[in-house]
Amino acid sequence: MGKVFINSYAEFEQYLGKEIGVSDYIKIDQNKINLFADATMDHQWIHVDEKRAEVESPFKKTIAHGYMAVSLVPHLWNQIATFNNIKMLINYGVEKLKFNQPVIVDSEVRLKVKLASLTNLRGVAKAGLDAELEIKGNPKPAFTATVVLLYHFK
Template identity: 65%
Template sequence: MVVINNYEEFESHLGKDMGLSQWHKIEQSQINLFADATLDHQWIHTQPERAEVESPFKKTIAHGYLTLSLIPYLWKQIVNIQNLKMEINYGIEKLRFAQAVTVDSEVRLKVSLASIANLRGVTKANISLTLEIKDEKKPAFTGEVVFLYHFI
C-alpha cells in the first residue's frame, strides 16, 4: 500500500502506476441492494431467471454505476492518504464502459496518477483507472477520477 502524507509525496507518483486493489466479487445480493438504493430494477440486473433466457450475457449484470461506486472502496486498498482535513469526490473524466460485469465476476482497480495540482493549498489529483475483470481481456471501464484533498 502506498502511504501519502502531503502534497510533495503525492506529486512524486506523477505518471507512475500506484498499484492494484484486491479482487472484489460482485454478488447478486450487492446488485439487488444497489437496485434498491438507486430505484433501478431493470430485469437485466435483478432477474436471474429472465436474464438466463433473454440476456446476451446469460446471467445478470452489475449496474455500470455500481461498478463506479466501488472506486473509493478499492482506491483506499491501494493508497492510504494521511493528514487530511477533508477529501472530496470532484469529478469523473474520460469514462468509457468497455464490458459488462456479470454476476459473480471479480473486479479490481488498477490506478496511476495522471496529474496533480496545488490549487491554493488544495490538492487536485486526477487518478487514471481501469476496473479489470478477472479472466477477461477487456476491462469493465477506464477513465479518470478527480479527487480534492485538503491536507492539514
C-alpha cells in the same frame, strides 16, 4: 506492490505519471447487485431478474449496473492508498468515463490506478487518477475513467 501511504502533497507528487497500485479483487454477487438496485431504484431486469436473464440476456446471467462498478472506486482506492494529514477529501468529478465490458454476476473485479495529473490549487491537491476496473479473466476492463479528487492536506 503494497499499500501506499501518502503524507503530503510532495509525497503524492512523486507518483505523477506512475501506477500507484492495484486493489484486491472483490466478488460481485447477486446480493450486491440487488442492494445497489434497491439503493438507486434501478431494477431493470438485466440486473435483477436471474430467470429472465438466463433466457433473454446475451450474457445468460445478470450483470452489475455500470454505475455500481464506478461506485466501487472509493472502497477499492482505499485499499491502494492511505492519505494521512488531510482535513478533507472531496469527490470532484469523473472524466472520460467509458464502459467497456459488463460485469457479469459472480465476476471478480479490482481497481488499477495511475496518477495522471496533480495540481496545487492554493494548498488543495487536485488529483486526476486514471482508473481501470479490471475483470478477472477478461482482457478488457469494465470501465476506464479519470477520477478527480480534491485532497485538503493540513
